[in-house]
Amino acid sequence: MDLAAVLALYDRDMREGARPESPDARIERTGGVVRHIGGEGGWNGVLWSDLDPGNADAAIAEQVAHFTGLGREFEWKLHGHDRPSDLGRRLVAAGFTADPEETLMIGETADQLLDAEPPDGVRIVPVTDRAGVDLMVEANERAFGRDGGWLRDLVLARLATDPDGIVALVALAGDVPVSSARMEMIPGTRFAGLWGGGTAQEWRGRGVYRALIAYRARVAAERGYRYLQVDASDQSRPILERLGFAALTTTTPYVHGV
Incomplete structure (x- = not known):
């Protein structure tokens, strides 16, 4: 994989040439900035x-004024190769708070089409309704130890407005949700985004995470997506590297409240 070429393609497809994540969202381009205005329960940033260095502070101030005027919290998704090199410092000075840094990792969809089944006693179930979303949220809360209400709102909104753009999954051990994940797809791009993969502590290291990746890869391949994209935490990066994913750059969410 030519990593520099893939990163340039990612910037062009998913960032500069971004498309709305759902029918009720929109993309706006202004003053050297591409921003996403989410629909109900959607992402803003x-x-x-x-x-x-000469125009960065003014551009930051403009985005703060715009999203504050809409009454929305928003995120500036900073990548490690973005300019100017001190953009993160400028965002903090403008009132943003940095979340933990993650690593943008890319894998070839074809490389993930392995016969990776979940461990005995675990089955992967597609999430298509509120009951499934509740199970998904329960698994997420067990995996990450924090309230998953935001996930409930996001998945329910996407299932209602753009069901073809999301694949939501929950892994069940019997009737107990032990892991969940989702994949988001935007037509016209070559990247399917893998999000939210998290497994309850007692089930880690047993192949559930791997099975969820393989399941989503099969769907992505069927729909013509060449690459799988993950914003990987320090915990998931080693697993993804073993599976053949490559690190392209870092990504840090800088969040600004209303």
Whole structure:
């Protein structure tokens, strides 16, 4: 894989040339910034920017004023190769708070089409209704130890407005949810995004996470997506590297409240 070429393609497809994540969302391009205005329960933030030391502060102030005027919290998704090199410092000075840094990792969809089944006693179930979303949220809360209400709102909204753009899954041990994950797909791009993969402590290291990746890879391949994209935590990065995913750059969410 030519990592520099794939990163350039990712910037072009998923950031500069971004498309709305759902029918009730929109993309706006203004002053060297591409921003996403989410629909109900959707994501709001800056996806891409082309700034320099002379115009960065003004562009940041403009985005703060815009999203504050809409009454929305938003995220500036900063990538490690973004310019200017001190953009993160400028965001903090403008009132943003940095979340933990993650690693943008890319895998070839074809490389993940293995016969990776979940461990004995565990089955993977597609999530298509509120009952399934509740199980998914319960698994997420067990995996990450925090309230999953935001996930419930996000998945329910996406299932209602754009069911073909999301694949939501829950792994059940008997009737107990032990892991969950989702995949988001935007037509016209070559990247399917893998999100939210998390497994309850007692089931880690037994192949559940791997099976969820393989399941989503099969769906992505059927729909013509060449690459799988993950914003990987420090915990998931080693697993993904063993599976053949490559690190392209870092990504850090800078969050600004209302």
